[in-house]
Amino acid sequence: MYNRHLLKLTFTFCIFLHVSFLSFSQEGSLLWKISGNGLSKESYLFGTIHIICKEDFVINDRVKKAFESSEKLVMELDLSDPQLMTNIQQHSLNPGMKNIQGELSEEDASVMDAFFMKNFGVGLAQIGILKPFVLSSMALIKTLPCPETESFEGYFTAQAQSQSKPIEGLETVEIQMGTFDQIPAKVQLDELVKMIKDESGAEEFKAMVTAYLEEDIEALYQTMNQDGMMKEYRGIMLDSRNKAWIPQLQEKMVKESVFVAVGSGHLAGENGVISLLKHAGYQVEPVK
Template identity: 60%
Template sequence: MKSIFLRKISLILALSFWLVGSATAQESSLLWKISGNGLEKESYLFGTIHIICKSDFLMDERITTAFESTEELILELDMSDPQLQLKMQQVSMNPGMKNIKGEMDESMASELDEFLMSNYGVGLAQLGVLKPFVLSSMVLIKALPCTETESYETFYTSKATDAGKTVVGLETVEFQVGIFDQIPQDLQLLELGKMLAEDYFQTEFQSMMEAYLAEDIRKLDSVMTSSGMMAEYRALLLDERNKSWVPLIADAMKSKSVFVAVGAGHLGGENGVISLLKQAGYSVDPVK
């Protein structure tokens, strides 16, 4: 069970990272062309969801053409790293292997234990040693309204490897997990409890998916950033990371064309990747 879980969890490490910020322009798209500012070749920026129902997987000619025209794939994490699963395992446990079952109220602990037993065959007695964001990811995997899922990161990594493109990660597993370590456990457990609610995937999650598939950044922002962990820790989860990514992306684009695929939450907003690239002098235009 653990090996299966690790293969899946490495794809959705940062569950909250794909949530989107408010757009700064009227135009909206998941795919953006980067040019100008001395670049010899065009590069592209694409907003992903780290795991999605296969029937909703958005991949059309404009996206594949853009990807095929580039020389390097840039992701949040280097998904081609053969040590990625091992690294994830090493940082997924609570300090001292502490079981957090006792940190939850009795009702939530019972509900989560039942969910884990039903879907994974083991309950909180064993899985309670995992950090809250890992448990949230496990709930997401099994609560999606489908049996077949797809990952943009896995898709692009496979295509890049087949085409002989290099794959680069903007961050390490250790860094991403460290971000969650800075967020109070109580708040993370509150988010986990919200995901367990019966109507979450029929209401809030469905609204997010509709906005994503419509490439409507503004609507996605209105659904996701009004409250909760993302609203309170937006700077930590999004803005500060975006600011550290843009110089890395800019440096890579100097010598080659790149395809940057990161959580859609990093695209929009005053401190989003699109805005920051424009501030750095690049032309960033939606590809319709």
């Protein structure tokens, strides 16, 4: 669900407000310990990247230790839900199965048609009924500089199942995919066309992965919020969702130790999960 700017959701669905980065520049970490405020056990917050090249996929010992010490896995979506793919498919189509071809100029339609025909063997006449962010997700896969990819969410799901840990989601497919329904389709289409024309997805993805592997939250912020759809619609795509998660996390953490794995774009900023948890009275500390 990503073009040049949509791919920024990979670190989210993904963001940050500059007022928080004076401290984050020295406390950069993807793993955070949550304690205090009446909790009898520590919980953990980990920032993921939803897709990454296989050779860059790393789970270090501190993350493994935090996961193993936790009693439940909490993610944006429960990937173990047997109805997940069916629900995703149901929410991937434009209302009335309307084809986006009618929303594009002749030139842009031709560019997109050629791209999808070359990479997927089908053109807009067939797949134009898919929502713009779904097409963007498909396009992103073809811009990645590697043949094989990995998913942190997939890894944690498999580990939780092997260790008999319960898995819960903070959102439903309807809520998460419905986020894009609040953003004008034209805005999403313009970004998708730009990504395909500029062929810039791979370069920006590489920069983001470098910052992610270095756990450089400030660099991620600068890259992800400099312009585009994420900057304009951050309130919808991130802030409001973060705020909706906090009451759920409070309820879960008071009962047991949980390992929370969400897109790293949700971690920082004035309305990020870390800041919101601190404002709610918890101690949230980076785990080095």
